[in-house]
Amino acid sequence: MHSSTMFTVGTALRRAESNNLPVEVLVHGHWISGNVAGVDGQGVILSTHAEHAVVRLESISAVRIPETMADAPAAETYDEQLHELAVVEDEEGAYAMPGAASA
Numbered sequence: 001m002h003s004s005t006m007f008t009v010g011t012a013l014r015r016a017e018s019n020n021l022p023v024e025v026l027v028h029g030h031w032i033s034g035n036v037a038g039v040d041g042q043g044v045i046l047s048t049h050a051e052h053a054v055v056r057l058e059s060i061s062a063v064r065i066p067e068t069m070a071d072a073p074a075a076e077t078y079d080e081q082l083h084e085l086a087v088v089e090d091e092e093g094a095y096a097m098p099g100a101a102s103a
Helices: 009-018 075-084
Strands: 022-027 030-039 043-047 052-056 060-064
Touching (some): 009 022, 009 030, 009 060
Antiparallel strands (some): 022 030, 030 043, 043 052
16 A cells, blocks of 8 residues: 655645745735745735735645755845835825836
8 A cells, every 4th residue: 555645735834834934825827925924724824024915725826935945035035026016106196116107
């Protein structure tokens, strides 16, 4: 008889949390990054020093975890990427992406 182990998204996230490793989760075609601040049977909390994201486990298609800490990107890398996507308010109270042309 062969023994087998079933790996799930939740298992991967719990292992990353136990080892304090950053993860990337694929949610509807977009990668979301951070350290696992908590995980249960329903969802996961991903955290950087700048923000938190709560994601339903059923929405996650894949999880990427670095094999070693040397491979792990720093949280600052994530923040730099997120900063490029930040929405800012202009003088007139309108919101726009930085660097985006106004209409």
